[in-house]
Amino acid sequence: EPAAAAPRDLEGLRVLVTAGGTREPIDPVRFLGNRSTGMQGYALAAEARERGADVVLVAANVTLDAPDGVTVVPVETTAQLSDAVDEHREASDVIVMTAAVADFRPARLGDHKTKKRADGEIAPIELVVNPDVLAGLVARRLPGQTVVGFAAETGDDDGDVLFHGQAKARRKGADLLALNEVGHDVGFGTPDNAVTFLAADGSTLGSAEGSKRDVAAALVDQVLALRHASSE
Numbered sequence: 001e002p003a004a005a006a007p008r009d010l011e012g013l014r015v016l017v018t019a020g021g022t023r024e025p026i027d028p029v030r031f032l033g034n035r036s037t038g039m040q041g042y043a044l045a046a047e048a049r050e051r052g053a054d055v056v057l058v059a060a061n062v063t064l065d066a067p068d069g070v071t072v073v074p075v076e077t078t079a080q081l082s083d084a085v086d087e088h089r090e091a092s093d094v095i096v097m098t099a100a101v102a103d104f105r106p107a108r109l110g111d112h113k114t115k116k117r118a119d120g121e122i123a124p125i126e127l128v129v130n131p132d133v134l135a136g137l138v139a140r141r142l143p144g145q146t147v148v149g150f151a152a153e154t155g156d157d158d159g160d161v162l163f164h165g166q167a168k169a170r171r172k173g174a175d176l177l178a179l180n181e182v183g184h185d186v187g188f189g190t191p192d193n194a195v196t197f198l199a200a201d202g203s204t205l206g207s208a209e210g211s212k213r214d215v216a217a218a219l220v221d222q223v224l225a226l227r228h229a230s231s232e
């Protein structure tokens, strides 16, 4: 909890946050999912609310308590998340996609539980690509709207975390991309986080490290700075 009263610098702004991780059903009892817990998105929703925003939180499979005063829209699949975002998109000044959106889903949904077979064989699960919700938001961005993405990256043979993050920032075209290094002691399900803020051209705007609430506060500051710069 912050010691001093939070500034009410988001008063009058409508903020849409997606959090958690989408699940794609394989059959009535199984799904493809990911490890996102929703903590960063929930911290952001709480921060934005406390600073005076009207907040809608689209929550994909999150088991956390809803922050006070925030409207929660629970969803399971990427299609449901996409529909919920579509419904609230036009009424939002700031949209932040913290959710880990499943990149693929099973091409077909079994109508009954897939049973083990006596011969030990198992049919492969065919996958199809999900729509990119963030790309859709950027493509249809309204005047004065700020669209923010998150990206979790690891370094690999092609380049380090920043290299991949910069490429993603340019590819996605969001006003702000919060770049998150995964695979160390920060990331999924941990109380702390560390992010670098990138502009749409890949340039670094700043960074934040600490609790997910600290990172949320820094992200709000970045959004306000961008909005002030673009309204001048």
Ligand code: CTP
Residues within 6 Å of the ligand: 097, 098, 099, 100, 101, 102, 103, 130, 131, 132, 133, 134, 135, 148, 149, 150, 151, 152
């Ligand atoms: N995202 C989205 N819809 C998808 C996939 C991702 O809206 N189908 C959003 C996430 O919510 C996040 C941002 O895009 O804000 C970046 O997600 P990430 O998984 O890092 O990017 P991808 O383009 O899916 O690239 P990768 O191949 O690295 O997973």
Ligand code: CA
Residues within 6 Å of the ligand: 101, 102, 103
């Ligand atoms: Ca992805």
